Amino acid sequence: NAGVTQTPKFQVLKTGQSMTLQCAQDMNHNSMYWYRQDPGMGLRLIYYSASEGTTDKGEVPNGYNVSRLNKREFSLRLESAAPSQTSVYFCASSEATRSTYEQYFGPGTRLTVT
Amino acid sequence: KNQVEQSPQSLIILEGKNCTLQCNYTVSPFSNLRWYKQDTGRGPVSLTIMTFSENTKSNGRYTATLDADTKQSSLHITASQLSDSASYICVVLSGGSYIPTFGRGTSLIVHP
Numbered sequence: 001n002a003g004v005t006q007t008p009k010f011q012v013l014k015t016g017q018s019m020t021l022q023c024a025q026d027m028n029h030n031s032m033y034w035y036r037q038d039p040g041m042g043l044r045l046i047y048y049s050a051s052e053g054t055t056d057k058g059e060v061p062n063g064y065n066v067s068r069l070n071k072r073e074f075s076l077r078l079e080s081a082a083p084s085q086t087s088v089y090f091c092a093s094s095e096a097t098r099s100t101y102e103q104y105f106g107p108g109t110r111l112t113v114t
Numbered sequence: 115k116n117q118v119e120q121s122p123q124s125l126i127i128l129e130g131k132n133c134t135l136q137c138n139y140t141v142s143p144f145s146n147l148r149w150y151k152q153d154t155g156r157g158p159v160s161l162t163i164m165t166f167s168e169n170t171k172s173n174g175r176y177t178a179t180l181d182a183d184t185k186q187s188s189l190h191i192t193a194s195q196l197s198d199s200a201s202y203i204c205v206v207l208s209g210g211s212y213i214p215t216f217g218r219g220t221s222l223i224v225h226p
Binding site: 059107 | 163
């Protein structure tokens with residue numbers, strides 16, 4: 001039982017390049033999330049998926065797209081990377097989007113855009 | 115706007131000492147409050163959850179309190195260990211939202 005896995009762990013991009021961050025969970029959770037974490041800032045929600053087949057914008061969605069490929073996988077795509085997207089990206093999952101259900105986080109992807 | 119404020123921003127203590135971290139929130143209506151521990155280079159891990167009716171909850175050496183009237187929570191760490199060195203994040207969920215509000219965290223360093 002690996003929990004939440006993310007690939008890659010590290011990535012360096014040039015401005016304008018595109019890439020997809022992959023996330024998978026093996027806990028049969030319905031809901032999945034993408035966050036970014038910047039120094040001195042709290043975790044900020046980019047997009048979330050309440051259940052398979054649905055996605056919604058979070059607090060900071062501009063410059064990103066997501067795909068809920070199936071119940072296990074939720075990917076985050078940067079179409080044209082910008083230096084402002086340099087951050088640590090965390091994927092999380094939970095049994096439901098509300099109530100007391102705990103969010104389980106992956107190990108993070110450290111992205112640098114030059 | 116929903117906000118979660120944590121204090122202090124950083125804290126350095128000696129191994130074996132106790133410490134208390136604070137969290138003030140303006141999230142309304144309140145659903146629940148979680149404390150997460152985030153080790154360097156890792157994702158956050160939940161320590162405890164507080165709902166409206168709970169005042170105190172313990173998880174080993176960690177004790178969380180909640181005062182829903184003043185909208186304050188604290189996390190008390192007893193007999194600190196080197197492994198307690200981490201960032202502690204307060205997260206509050208509104209009753210009407212799918213999106214939790216995260217505090218910026220308190221960075222705790224425990225020195226031998």
